[in-house]
Amino acid sequence: MNEDKSRTQEKEKLYEAILALKTIEDCDMFFEDLCTINEINAMAQRLEVAVLLKQGETFNTIVEKTGASTATISRVNKCLKYGSGGYDIVLNNK
DSSP: OOHHHHHHHHHHHHHHHHHHOOSHHHHHHHHHHHSOHHHHHHHHHHHHHHHHHHTTOOHHHHHHHHOOOHHHHHHHHHHHHHSOSHHHHHHHTO
């Protein structure tokens, strides 16, 4: 089995595990086991940046509100404009 196919299967297992979570508490326990606190905080920060960008906030305001770097904000902004649409799926379900 080549590494790309193996990596794809690993990602699918991860996504299936995430889809199996039913509550905030389940998510909290799983992500605490899976990720470092810094990784969880970084993902949460990126999601908040996406929310604020969708609301039309400026980069400077987002830096002040979230503490995110302008590089992070730029990356999230690029994903919102040219990415696969993952942020939109999540943000449109809020």
